[in-house]
Amino acid sequence: MSATDIGDDIDSDCEVIADTLEASYSGSPSQSLSEGDPLQLECQVSSQTFQHTHLSVTWFLHGEEDEIPRPIITLDKDLTVKPGAGFEDGYRAGLISMDKVEDTTYRLKMPQVQQSDQGKFFCKAIEWIQDPDRSWTQIAHKTTTACNVEIKRIVAPDAGSFSVHLKASKGPLQEGDELDIRCSVNAQNLPGHFFSVTWLKNQQKVAHIGSSGVLTMFDSYKERENAAEMRAVKTSHTDYLLTICSARAEDQGQYQCEVWQENMNEDGTFKKIQKQMSSPETVSITAKEQQKGVLKWICEDLNERFNTGMPRGFNYHKHNVRVQLMRNSISQVQTPTNLLSSQKPGSNKALKINEHGSNRKRRGHSCPMTARPQGAATDANQEAT
Structure with a gap:
């Protein structure tokens, strides 16, 4: 071959x-x-x-x-x-x-x-x-x-001092998403210290966990915590977690953690010793694009109907959005996540979309139930003096 x-x-x-x-x-x-x-x-x-x-x-x-x-x-x-x-x-x-x-x-x-x-x-x-x-x-x-x-690198603090670090959920966030605000405390000999932690939004108090484990919600956040829409827990010796299970546009802003080191008195109460603040972190929350698009379409359609004349009483139902009109003005709008009711008739050329009505609970998903730590104090008098 x-x-x-x-x-x-x-x-x-x-x-x-x-x-x-x-x-x-x-x-x-x-x-x-x-x-x-x-x-x-x-x-x-x-x-x-x-x-x-x-x-x-x-x-x-x-x-x-x-x-x-x-x-x-x-x-x-x-x-x-x-x-x-x-x-x-x-x-x-x-x-x-x-x-x-x-x-x-x-x-x-x-x-x-x-x-x-x-x-x-x-x-x-x-x-x-x-x-x-x-x-x-x-x-x-x-x-x-x-x-x-x-x-x-997180530098370990000197003996007798501590540092605080805040970490928020990374965006972009939309309404209805879960928002976590985590506060971490870094100190030497941490188990031997007592700390109270307060979450602030735009320098206003949101929630507080005392050294004794007592949870306090402030202002409107009390209702949201009672409705299981948000919670705050101590997850470890170093970490404290605030969770808003279904975020709203009003939850956006600048968040910080205020942490006090405290000593326990002989009678079981706590005395504040020194305070540290975390660096602020800004959280942005936008409206869901699908809802914004539907509402814009509804507005345009209603304005066109106004221009052509409408009866004195009119009920409008499109895209799972109900609009009640009286005397050529919008008196009530209801969507799956919004209920709008005005005391006086509104303009016949504008549809104002506000957040939730005060007499209606939000239909967002709720936080899972979390048991309070065993032995946690329930008497507010046990907080720091």
Whole structure:
């Protein structure tokens, strides 16, 4: 057999597999976090080959002092999850995980980052094919762009002092979303201290948890807490959580935590020693786009009907919105989340959308019931003097 015949025979047995592997990261190119904050990153990986191939995806961290990137965690070609060298303890403790979301998204989750986690995070995908002898051969690989993550160190306070940190739900938030305002206290020998925590919005008191565990809601927030629309709890020695289960536009504003260190007197009351304030954080809440669009359409339609003349009494029902009109003016509007009632007839060319009527409970979802801590004081006289 000639050399030409051998070459033709080899060509007839070989099949070239096109490289259709794609890997991308579309998130923010950088993030700034503090120690203890959660980190979540996603990359998209896909292949359009007609061959029966498998994919493995690995998240890497290239720290400032790393000569080469370190693999954090891998979802292997056999769908097993493997932590990288040096990340095994974090994986076993649940501080590092990786999920495959739908067909193409690979999500890295680190609920409490540390200073050592600072650096550039990126994703690498490898496409594999299995040979007849059941061994695996790599046929393609792709690497995504990186996200540079800065992690600020929380400096431990000096003996006898403490610091306060506030963290609010990241936006954008819409009406009806859950809003969490978390206050964290950092102090040495924390279990030996007593603290009272007050949440403020625009420098007005919202809720207060005393050193004895007594919860106090202020002003209109009392009704919302009684209706299970919001709650405040001490979740650990260091963390205090205010949850508004169905946020309203009126809940937007600038939030702060005021924390007092207190000493317990012999009679069981508490005396204030020193105070710390958290840095303020602004929360923005917008109306749901679908509701805004429907109400705008209703306004335009009603104005057109006004211009063409309407009977003295008229009931209008469209898009699950009821409008009662008397003498060519809007007297009442009712939507699934709004009840508007005016004492006097309104303008015949305007539809004013206010928030909830005072005689109607909001139909938002309620907070889950939380038991008060055992032994918590119920006498307001036990609060700080």
